[in-house]
Amino acid sequence: MHHLKFLVILRFKLTQNNMSDIASKVRSIIVDKLGVDENEVTPEASFTNDLGADSLDTVELIMEFEKEFNLSIPDDQAENIQTVGQAITYLEANAK
Amino acid sequence: MRRVVVTGLGALTPLGNSVQEYWEGLVAGRSGAAPITKFDATRFRTRFAAEVKGFDPENHMDRKEARKMDPYTHYAMVTAEEAFRDAGLEGLALNGERAGVIWGSGIGGMYTVYHEFKAFFEGDGTPKFNPFFVPKMISDIAAGLLSIRYGFHGPNYTTVSACASSNNAIIDAFNYIRWGVADLFITGGSEAAINEPGVAGFNAMKALSERNDDPSTASRPFDLDRDGFVLGEGGGALILESLDHALARGARIYAEIAGAGLSADAHHITAPHPEGLGATLVMKNALRDSGLGPADIDYINVHGTSTPLGDLSEIKAIQNVFGQDAYQLNVSSTKSMTGHLLGAAGAVEAIASIKAICEGIIPPTINHFTDDPAFDPGINLTFNQAQNRTVRAALSNTFGFGGHNTSVVFKAYRA
Numbered sequence: 001m002h003h004l005k006f007l008v009i010l011r012f013k014l015t016q017n018n019m020s021d022i023a024s025k026v027r028s029i030i031v032d033k034l035g036v037d038e039n040e041v042t043p044e045a046s047f048t049n050d051l052g053a054d055s056l057d058t059v060e061l062i063m064e065f066e067k068e069f070n071l072s073i074p075d076d077q078a079e080n081i082q083t084v085g086q087a088i089t090y091l092e093a094n095a096k
Numbered sequence: 097m098r099r100v101v102v103t104g105l106g107a108l109t110p111l112g113n114s115v116q117e118y119w120e121g122l123v124a125g126r127s128g129a130a131p132i133t134k135f136d137a138t139r140f141r142t143r144f145a146a147e148v149k150g151f152d153p154e155n156h157m158d159r160k161e162a163r164k165m166d167p168y169t170h171y172a173m174v175t176a177e178e179a180f181r182d183a184g185l186e187g188l189a190l191n192g193e194r195a196g197v198i199w200g201s202g203i204g205g206m207y208t209v210y211h212e213f214k215a216f217f218e219g220d221g222t223p224k225f226n227p228f229f230v231p232k233m234i235s236d237i238a239a240g241l242l243s244i245r246y247g248f249h250g251p252n253y254t255t256v257s258a259c260a261s262s263n264n265a266i267i268d269a270f271n272y273i274r275w276g277v278a279d280l281f282i283t284g285g286s287e288a289a290i291n292e293p294g295v296a297g298f299n300a301m302k303a304l305s306e307r308n309d310d311p312s313t314a315s316r317p318f319d320l321d322r323d324g325f326v327l328g329e330g331g332g333a334l335i336l337e338s339l340d341h342a343l344a345r346g347a348r349i350y351a352e353i354a355g356a357g358l359s360a361d362a363h364h365i366t367a368p369h370p371e372g373l374g375a376t377l378v379m380k381n382a383l384r385d386s387g388l389g390p391a392d393i394d395y396i397n398v399h400g401t402s403t404p405l406g407d408l409s410e411i412k413a414i415q416n417v418f419g420q421d422a423y424q425l426n427v428s429s430t431k432s433m434t435g436h437l438l439g440a441a442g443a444v445e446a447i448a449s450i451k452a453i454c455e456g457i458i459p460p461t462i463n464h465f466t467d468d469p470a471f472d473p474g475i476n477l478t479f480n481q482a483q484n485r486t487v488r489a490a491l492s493n494t495f496g497f498g499g500h501n502t503s504v505v506f507k508a509y510r511a
Binding site (some may be wrong): 033034035056057059060063067 | 159161228231
């Protein structure tokens with residue numbers, strides 16, 4: 001019983017970590033690829049309007065997310081990922 | 097036609113990362129060759145090259161920009177920046193519509209092509225090419241990026257003629273200025289082919305020296321034991337201006353371009369014509385264009401790559417063109433020190449020729465150990481030591497695979 005409780009807590013913590021891991025990985029990819037400052041990478045920040053990305057940068061970002069989180073983002077979904085927050089939400093929902 | 101002068105220089109070479117360091121290396125007779133550090137060359141026939149050393153593009157541009165450029169473009173941006181500053185153009189209100197960029201690169205983004213292909217072949221067949229793959233790889237992108245950097249709206253493109261590429265760029269820029277199409281150009285060239293396919297490809301042709309036990313003496317043009325060229329890399333940039341434009345802004349003038357020549361061997365894809373037919377023609381064309389005679393030239397910076405056939409046919413050609421006057425010339429191959437910068441060779445050798453005029457010093461052909469009886473000993477090949485000499489005019493040859501020959505004549509500027 002004691003054991004089980006411990007496992008439940010552990011699992012909860014891991015999931016929490018996974019969630020924040022995704023957000024922090026997304027942020028660090030954006031910082032790396034767009035050469036922006038970490039504090040500019042707010043959830044509302046738009047890649048093109050706020051973070052200086054052009055159309056090729058945006059394609060590269062999506063590809064980096066696919067690589068990092070080992071998934072394939074269909075084009076019609078990728079079109080809807082235009083802000084940092086949208087990227088995190090999509091990846092938290094879809095990353096394995 | 098209008099007169100054209102050189103007002104700015106920039107260089108990134110195996111001998112040093114500025115014109116000053118490059119020239120000091122040339123005059124001192126240093127070799128830029130050493131074991132390859134850019135990749136593991138253990139299993140390669142040639143395991144040394146003349147690499148650019150201590151260069152980090154991020155010291156010159158932000159990481160985001162650097163990441164989107166192939167190394168050949170890094171070299172272009174950094175050498176152009178030096179030349180632009182050197183010419184005193186920073187902060188000037190230039191007429192961008194009258195300023196252009198013509199750059200030379202024999203190969204372009206080979207590093208980028210190689211790594212993108214490698215990733216694809218190592219994958220499961222799903223293409224994951226980077227969206228910057230094409231704009232990084234194409235050999236014209238350096239010219240495009242330079243126009244963006246400096247706001248130059250005039251003629252803009254890249255010349256590709258293998259190892260003659262940057263001489264072709266300089267010649268085109270020279271022509272557009274003298275014809276009145278533009279007033280100012282950033283020109284020159286860059287190359288970054290010291291990578292696995294670059295070395296292995298030239299090795300397969302048996303074009304490279306394999307003197308692995310002694311890289312610094314491997315490039316030995318005109319020596320009996322020469323066994324091929326040493327692969328180099330880097331870039332050279334020149335600011336060319338119409339004389340009027342330069343005078344109007346009080347620019348310092350290094351030298352004037354007197355004329356240029358072009359020709360083709362029409363003989364073989366890689367081997368030079370054995371009698372130096374194309375090389376003879378190109379020097380004749382350059383002299384005719386410059387209005388100078390053989391006796392007016394003091395120095396020839398030869399193509400002289402240190403290959404058995406190439407060196408021979410070029411000296412034959414010089415003797416064809418200069419006759420008795422050949423014995424009054426200083427001839428040297430600075431590739432003995434820099435290695436062969438391929439598409440950037442013309443640009444860095446133009447700089448060597450211009451500095452020879454400005455400084456009154458002929459950079460040497462180093463690594464001469466054994467005379468080759470095939471060469472007329474009356475020709476002064478400037479072996480091993482720089483020589484002092486007043487240089488009124490210098491001719492710079494570069495020849496490329498495909499049989500492309502180019503020759504540019506620089507002369508001391510006189511009002």
